[in-house]
Amino acid sequence: xxxxxxxxxxxxxxxxxxxxxxxxxxxxxxxxxxxxxxxxxxxxxxxxxxxxxxxxxxxxxxxxxxxxxxxxxxxxxxxxxxxxxxxxxxxxxxxxxxxxxxxxxxxxxxxxxxxxxxxxxxxxxxxxxxxxxxxxxxxxxxxxxxxxxxxxxxxxxxxxxxxxxxxxxxxxxxxxxxxxxx
Numbered sequence: 001x002x003x004x005x006x007x008x009x010x011x012x013x014x015x016x017x018x019x020x021x022x023x024x025x026x027x028x029x030x031x032x033x034x035x036x037x038x039x040x041x042x043x044x045x046x047x048x049x050x051x052x053x054x055x056x057x058x059x060x061x062x063x064x065x066x067x068x069x070x071x072x073x074x075x076x077x078x079x080x081x082x083x084x085x086x087x088x089x090x091x092x093x094x095x096x097x098x099x100x101x102x103x104x105x106x107x108x109x110x111x112x113x114x115x116x117x118x119x120x121x122x123x124x125x126x127x128x129x130x131x132x133x134x135x136x137x138x139x140x141x142x143x144x145x146x147x148x149x150x151x152x153x154x155x156x157x158x159x160x161x162x163x164x165x166x167x168x169x170x171x172x173x174x175x176x177x178x179x180x181x182x
Contacts, residue, residue, distance in 0.1 A: 002067045002097040004088060005178065007076040009104035010143040011131055012115030014162055014170055015076030018104065021171045028071040034059045035077075035127045048130045060087050067095035080146035082153050101157040102177055104170065108144045110163050112137040 005022070007015040016033055023031035038044050038055035063073045079085045085101070092099040106114065116137050119128040131139050151157060158177045162170050 002070050002095065003072045003178075004063055004067060004092040004097055004099050005072060005074045006079070006085065006088065006099065006101045007074065007104060007174070008079050008101055008147075008157070009162075010078065010111045010115070010140050010147065011128065012118045012140065013104045013106060013111055014114075014167060015078075015104055017167050018171050018174055019074045019076040021167070022074045022174070026072065030062070030066045030071065030073045032059055032063055032066070032073050032075045033077070034075070037062075039126060045126065045130065048127075056084075060091055063088060064091040064095060067092060067097040078143065080143060080150045082150070100178065101154060102174055103147065103151060103154075103157050103159045104162050104174075105144075105147065105159055106161065106163045108141055111144050112140050115140040 007019055009015050016035070019031045019033065023029040034052070034055050037059050038048070038052050041051050041054060044051040044055075059075070059077075063075060066073050075088070089099045091097075105111070115128070115131070119132055119136065135142075151159070160170060160173045160177060165173070
C-alpha cells in the first residue's frame with residue numbers, strides 16, 4: 001500500500017533534509033516539496049501567499065497522481081491548520097494509500113536558531129527570504145506556538161524531537177516511526 005508521508009514542522013527544522021534522504025534511499029518515492037513547487041511559478045516572491053495556494057493545488061495533484069502509480073510520496077510541508085492537510089488525507093484515501101504525519105520539532109529557541117542559520121546561508125531556494133521579510137525568527141516562534149495548538153487535533157501524528165540530534169539521527173528516528181529498516 002502506498003503512503004503519503006507528511007513531514008510537518010517549523011521552517012528550518014529539517015523536513016526537506018529528511019525527505020531528501022528518505023527519497024534517495026527508496027527508488028520510486030517522490031520527494032514533493034511545496035516550497036520547491038512554489039518557486040516554479042513566476043512572480044512567487046512578490047505574491048508568495050497567493051502563489052503558495054496555487055502551489056498547494058499542484059502539489060495535491062502531483063501527490064495523488066504519484067500515489068495512484070503505487071509509489072510513496074514524502075511531503076515536507078508545514079501545516080498548522082487541519083483544513084490545510086485534509087485535502088491530502090482525502091487524496092491518500094481516494095488512492096487507497098495510507099496517510100502518515102510526522103511532526104519534526106525542537107524547543108522554540110533551537111527552532112529559531114536553526115532557521116536563522118539556514119536563512120543566513122540562503123536555504124530553501126529563497127522561501128526563507130520571504131519568511132525573513134515578514135518577521136524571520138519571530139515568525140518561526142509563532143509557528144512553533146501554532147504547532148503546539150495544532151498537535152492535539154492530530155491524534156495520529158507522531159512527534160520526532162530533533163533537539164540535539166543530527167540529521168542522520170533524526171532520519172533514523174523518522175524511519176523507526178514509520179516502522180522501517182533504514
